Amino acid sequence: MTTVLLACLDADTLGGIQRVTHTVAQGLAERGHDVHVLGLHRAEHPFRYVERPRYRRHLVHRAPPGRLSRTAARHERRRLTELADRLAPGFAVLSSPSVVARLRPLLPRHLLPIGQYHGSYQHARGSWHLRSVRGHYGRLERAVFVSEDDARLFSEHALLPNTWSIPNPLPAWPAATAALTARRVLGVGRLEGVKRFDRLISAFAMACGSGADGWELHLIGEGAEEERLRAHARACGAADRVVFRGAVPAAEMGREYLGGSVLGLSSEHEGLPLVVAEAASYGVPSVAFDVSGGVRSLVRDGETGILVPPADVDAFAAALAGLMSPVTAALAAPAALAAPAALAGTAEAPYAAGPAHAAGPADPVGVRRRLGAAARAHAEAFRLERVLDRWEELFERITR
Numbered sequence: 482m483t484t485v486l487l488a489c490l491d492a493d494t495l496g497g498i499q500r501v502t503h504t505v506a507q508g509l510a511e512r513g514h515d516v517h518v519l520g521l522h523r524a525e526h527p528f529r530y531v532e533r534p535r536y537r538r539h540l541v542h543r544a545p546p547g548r549l550s551r552t553a554a555r556h557e558r559r560r561l562t563e564l565a566d567r568l569a570p571g572f573a574v575l576s577s578p579s580v581v582a583r584l585r586p587l588l589p590r591h592l593l594p595i596g597q598y599h600g601s602y603q604h605a606r607g608s609w610h611l612r613s614v615r616g617h618y619g620r621l622e623r624a625v626f627v628s629e630d631d632a633r634l635f636s637e638h639a640l641l642p643n644t645w646s647i648p649n650p651l652p653a654w655p656a657a658t659a660a661l662t663a664r665r666v667l668g669v670g671r672l673e674g675v676k677r678f679d680r681l682i683s684a685f686a687m688a689c690g691s692g693a694d695g696w697e698l699h700l701i702g703e704g705a706e707e708e709r710l711r712a713h714a715r716a717c718g719a720a721d722r723v724v725f726r727g728a729v730p731a732a733e734m735g736r737e738y739l740g741g742s743v744l745g746l747s748s749e750h751e752g753l754p755l756v757v758a759e760a761a762s763y764g765v766p767s768v769a770f771d772v773s774g775g776v777r778s779l780v781r782d783g784e785t786g787i788l789v790p791p792a793d794v795d796a797f798a799a800a801l802a803g804l805m806s807p808v809t810a811a812l813a814a815p816a817a818l819a820a821p822a823a824l825a826g827t828a829e830a831p832y833a834a835g836p837a838h839a840a841g842p843a844d845p846v847g848v849r850r851r852l853g854a855a856a857r858a859h860a861e862a863f864r865l866e867r868v869l870d871r872w873e874e875l876f877e878r879i880t881r
């Protein structure tokens with residue numbers, strides 16, 4: 482049995498880092514490990530990820546994240562020391578650059594530090610994250626990234642000698658798969674600027690203009706951008722085709738994937754977007770902007786879905802149209818989707834322009850099913866059991 486402490490800035494907000502933390506914590510605990518989840522701050526709107534946790538939960542500050550006073554810093558040091566004194570030797574998994582910077586100097590020697598970074602190298606390069614990763618992660622036992630591509634880039638450009646890659650896990654594996662006959666594109670996530678659902682709406686409206694009759698775009702999530710996105714849908718002439726579904730409980734998302742035929746990922750940046758893996762587990766292919774190694778690890782262009790250049794709304798629309806419209810598909814080059822996945826998006830086989838990149842035979846349902854079946858097979862690598870195996874392999878390698 483190994484002791485594992487998983488620490489987050491706040492552990493109970495509705496978000497990707499928190500979801501992965503609780504999923505991994507429950508999985509490791511069910512394998513017999515002594516697992517603890519630590520939140521440095523209280524979540525403003527707590528969300529319960531696991532109904533019957535097999536792990537222990539700890540909270541340091543009752544205030545939400547913010548600047549620490551000297552008194553609060555002393556409390557944090559004392560609280561962590563008290564907790565660590567009760568734990569057997571093991572590992573402290575620190576979930577973000579801010580958590581690494583705060584906790585690494587406070588950890589006792591018997592808790593070996595592992596740093597995670599859930600974003601992409603591309604995103605880190607454009608923010609303070611790269612400087613923080615470069616300054617702190619090289620001193621840890623391992624620096625863990627969500628894809629092999631990101632681990633390689635951080636190793637080269639942040640000069641890290643200790644990189645490792647472990648993908649985010651799917652919390653469950655469905656028995657049923659989508660029929661892919663529904664005329665429905667899904668967009669899943671917070672309605673916030675970084676998700677760029679405005680681009681998805683624009684691309685969907687353009688695809689509908691290519692002969693895709695009767696299709697709807699269902700946006701599942703809530704957020705501050707909803708009114709602006711509604712106005713954008715009206716401006717695109719697609720207000721009657723864009724359905725704002727609001728938040729859907731996690732337990733009911735399976736029904737949404739089963740009712741969809743294509744997932745659209747239009748984010749400005751992503752680490753490893755689990756929504757793509759979840760859709761793939763139900764046999765639903767994705768069209769995505771190629772914004773990170775994590776996205777590329779999930780979507781193999783032309784094999785499990787379609788990748789288009791970042792922010793290229795025209796290419797995104799053409800990819801959607803090829804999966805939606807028999808008219809567009811019949812006019813496109815059938816060989817486009819058969820390009821070898823190993824060359825997709827490289828100098829040897831650059832992104833194709835226009836509908837030919839997205840479309841194949843005149844039967845888009847058949848294309849969706851071929852991509853969806855390959856996507857589900859590929860998503861096997863993200864099943865919880867396999868990801869937990871990777872964590873246990875890492876623990877063993879560090880202590881070997």
